[in-house]
Amino acid sequence: MKKITLLKAFIYIALTVLVIICFVPFYMMIVNATRSNSEILQGFTLIPGSAILDNYQTLISYMDVWRGFTNSLIVAVSVTVLNAYFSALTAFALVVYEFKWKNIIFVSFLVMMMVPGQLGLLGLYDLSEALGMLDSYWPLIIPAIAAPFTVFFFRQYLITTMHTSILEAGRIDGATELHMFHRIVLPLLMPAIATMGIFTFIGSWNNYITPLVILRSPELFTLPVMMGALRGSPVAMNLGAMYLGIAISVVPIMIAFLFLSRYIISSITAGAIKG
Amino acid sequence: MEKTNRRAYLFIAPFVIVFLVFNIYPILLTFYYSLTNYSGMGGIANAEFVGFGNYIRLVTDSYFFEAFGNTLKIWGFNFVVQMMIALGLALLFSDIRLKLKGVGLFRALFYLPNIITIASVALLFNILLDWNHGALNQMLLSLGIIDSPINWLNSPVYAQSAVALIGAWMWFGNSFIILLAGISGISRDYYEAAYIDGASWWQSFTNITLPQLKPILLYVLITSIIGGLQLFDLPMLLTDTRGAPQGSLNTMVLYLYNQAFKYNNFGYGATLAYGLFIITVIFSAVTFRTMYRKEVK
Numbered sequence: 001m002k003k004i005t006l007l008k009a010f011i012y013i014a015l016t017v018l019v020i021i022c023f024v025p026f027y028m029m030i031v032n033a034t035r036s037n038s039e040i041l042q043g044f045t046l047i048p049g050s051a052i053l054d055n056y057q058t059l060i061s062y063m064d065v066w067r068g069f070t071n072s073l074i075v076a077v078s079v080t081v082l083n084a085y086f087s088a089l090t091a092f093a094l095v096v097y098e099f100k101w102k103n104i105i106f107v108s109f110l111v112m113m114m115v116p117g118q119l120g121l122l123g124l125y126d127l128s129e130a131l132g133m134l135d136s137y138w139p140l141i142i143p144a145i146a147a148p149f150t151v152f153f154f155r156q157y158l159i160t161t162m163h164t165s166i167l168e169a170g171r172i173d174g175a176t177e178l179h180m181f182h183r184i185v186l187p188l189l190m191p192a193i194a195t196m197g198i199f200t201f202i203g204s205w206n207n208y209i210t211p212l213v214i215l216r217s218p219e220l221f222t223l224p225v226m227m228g229a230l231r232g233s234p235v236a237m238n239l240g241a242m243y244l245g246i247a248i249s250v251v252p253i254m255i256a257f258l259f260l261s262r263y264i265i266s267s268i269t270a271g272a273i274k275g
Numbered sequence: 276m277e278k279t280n281r282r283a284y285l286f287i288a289p290f291v292i293v294f295l296v297f298n299i300y301p302i303l304l305t306f307y308y309s310l311t312n313y314s315g316m317g318g319i320a321n322a323e324f325v326g327f328g329n330y331i332r333l334v335t336d337s338y339f340f341e342a343f344g345n346t347l348k349i350w351g352f353n354f355v356v357q358m359m360i361a362l363g364l365a366l367l368f369s370d371i372r373l374k375l376k377g378v379g380l381f382r383a384l385f386y387l388p389n390i391i392t393i394a395s396v397a398l399l400f401n402i403l404l405d406w407n408h409g410a411l412n413q414m415l416l417s418l419g420i421i422d423s424p425i426n427w428l429n430s431p432v433y434a435q436s437a438v439a440l441i442g443a444w445m446w447f448g449n450s451f452i453i454l455l456a457g458i459s460g461i462s463r464d465y466y467e468a469a470y471i472d473g474a475s476w477w478q479s480f481t482n483i484t485l486p487q488l489k490p491i492l493l494y495v496l497i498t499s500i501i502g503g504l505q506l507f508d509l510p511m512l513l514t515d516t517r518g519a520p521q522g523s524l525n526t527m528v529l530y531l532y533n534q535a536f537k538y539n540n541f542g543y544g545a546t547l548a549y550g551l552f553i554i555t556v557i558f559s560a561v562t563f564r565t566m567y568r569k570e571v572k
Binding site for chain 2: 043209
């Protein structure tokens, strides 16, 4: 028994060390965000400095990170909402109705789920150019309407949770089909929407290559693109400002994670065990 | 199931239209580009049709094979490290004799780097690993571990290892959570029966845990391969965006991006996209088959 206790103590220490190693890069980022450039050049310390406001002034005079933050938010929220609504609508139609090509549509989903995103990237770029949508958010947002994986996930969810008798009752009461979708099916799907929504949001928030290709104007840049632009900008001359810029792109997401971690983690296991 | 309903077409119309226009059409268009010498500017009408010329170039392009090799090396190293940590943690936390507490907290802490923007992480390590002023060298120097700063990002081996290890650091939490869920799903009866029969820890691990975990391991392996072959943000922003040092961070997608958008070789970039796609399909299929053939035996 004593051996086990000793072993456990050792394991907890090892785990704590691993956690510390995991967070050192973030901690260094936050400490250096508060130190001046010359302080950073002199050497490293674990104690925060007092130059955060100066760093902020330097950063903000070259690059509007909050603008990037807002831009990322606009894109990610639009993508998440469109993805959830239209995937639910499509899954609803696939589950409830019989129609021609239903199986073809379903099989094409399964195939498309395996195709990497880069395959159509060059085509998407030229299509956006032809439609006059280059340097706008449309090419980033509109494709969210057709998300095969989300439809697939919602379809499986609806098959197991929705009884068609609810819809029959609704029809007898004279509700329209779309009305029933809004009032019955969407609320029923909410847990599945939350699960997929979190991942869709994170995916869109972190997406780098598509906005990098599509966006040209700095005032439209999303955060990842702005981070890429930061390295070649005058901000790179001031390491403190650089660290602060990175911190601004990272810390709010960490805070959001604190509140959502439970949902996020149960979603990962749900996806994997089913997959 | 209902009878055919016209509304069904109305409901799936947005999906189908967007799917065809923004998904299928760009993929077909990309294929068409791959058969031309399109530069990406001035419209496709000015490009010449070159048949499979770009594909012939692809199979003889040493840069492409180098990029393929770099991607594989980085992915392989990353996967081994990531899985060792993840599997080790999953075994610790699922051990019935240890009964460790705080699973929820550790899962959350280890998962956190997964949701951070990779572009930010790449930029962060770009300055943390800096030769002169990076925190890592400063730390190692002040601890007396090294005498002179190491130029991490100027050495191909260190740079590739850095990408692999940063990736492992970011993603081991995800694998850990999935593996832990998989191990927890294995019936306790097997282990108890093995224990009664006097099986060692290693015997239960190789005869119960691993075989039972096969579908989950397959899932982790395939998603990791697909993600790994598409490695882009990290190698691009960690160094000079062109795969320095000495092209060692030039991954397949980075090569594709630079060919299409920096060197105005849209046609060849499109061919690279299809090359990457074919490689992904082959890798996934081979993984799938070898994992399941063993199970039949």
